[in-house]
Amino acid sequence: MLFGKILCKMNFFLETLIFLGKLLYLMLESFLLLFIPVRKKSVAGEIVLITGSGSGIGRLMALKFAKLGATLVLWDINQEGNKETARLARENGGVRVHDYTCDCSKKQEIYRVADQVKKEVGDVSILINNAGIVTGKKFLDCPDSLIEKTMEVNTMANIWTCKAFLPAMMAANHGHLVTIASSAGLIGVTGLMDYCASKFAAVGFLESLEAEMRGLRKTGIRTTVVCPFFINTGMFEGCKTKWPHLLPILEQEYAAQRIVTGVLREELSVIMPRVLYFAVALKNVLPTKIFFLIADYVGVFTFMDTFIGRGKKK
DSSP: OHHHHHHHHHHHHHHHHHHHHHHHHHHHHHHHTTTSOOOOOOOTTOEEEEESTTSHHHHHHHHHHHHTTOEEEEEESOHHHHHHHHHHHHHTTOSSEEEEEOOTTOHHHHHHHHHHHHHHTOOOSEEEEOOOOOOOOOGGGSOHHHHHHHHIIIIIHHHHHHHHHHHHHHHHTOEEEEEEOOGGGTSOOTTOHHHHHHHHHHHHHHHHHHHHHHHTTOTTEEEEEEEESOBTTTTTTTOOOSOTTTSOOBOHHHHHHHHHHHHHTTOSEEEESTHHHHHHHHHHHSOHHHHHHHHHHHTTTTGGGGOOOTTOOO
8 A cells, every 4th residue: 555655656756757848848849939940841742622612711722732732622512613713723733633512511411522532532631621601690690590500511510521531541640630710719709609609619629639639649640720810701791800900800812821831830720810819818817807808899799790791782
């Protein structure tokens, strides 16, 4: 009994020393990387699947990965827009570009098209879950059907695509899972109840999957979660930021390039603009009343008051 207690304390002491040593190393590494350019990985020959590639950020990411020599697999429910992305990707240097029509709100269709991709193209090694929708309605004004659709596209589709392509990545201990979430997946916003819920879930899903891969020692599988503020793709048409110099609407080109750079650097998270790192930290440490006072000051309660949405008129 006494020997067991002594052994337990020795193990605790030893593991604590190892932990502190690793902690110091990683802190020094993080500090040095602020001044040293991070090496970017090559994606030449990698099979990159992008959902929601028919327009906006999905299209811009496809063009950038085409220039880098990746084999592209493009998914979108908009067949015409997706074929246009494929055409532009080929013009941008894409040698192997494959477009598929897929409704990401339907699990069985995701699995069916995923099987088709495996047979016709091969095992996907970089999966970018970009497809998303927004209703822009307050909680009690939002029909149940739209809430369900938001969760199906923004959250469940991420789960089904990962379930379809992760086994091959695990077998090879090589792959990269990317989720284009949102800053609304970190901080709740008025008028975005269903969207925020779906993006919070998407962030939590990928974070737990990262932990699971580390626990299984699948060190060759990376994850990146992207949490941007509003991007001027038309998805949040009409939304206004109270202090644009402090919290600007992001330009599509900047956002797409930042995401691709984050993937190439294998960053665990990409939050933009950078001021949102500070906002998230404040949320986690400040008393609730103080945080909501700040949120009111920056316009969190009124962002969606002038929302129009893609393809809609005032």
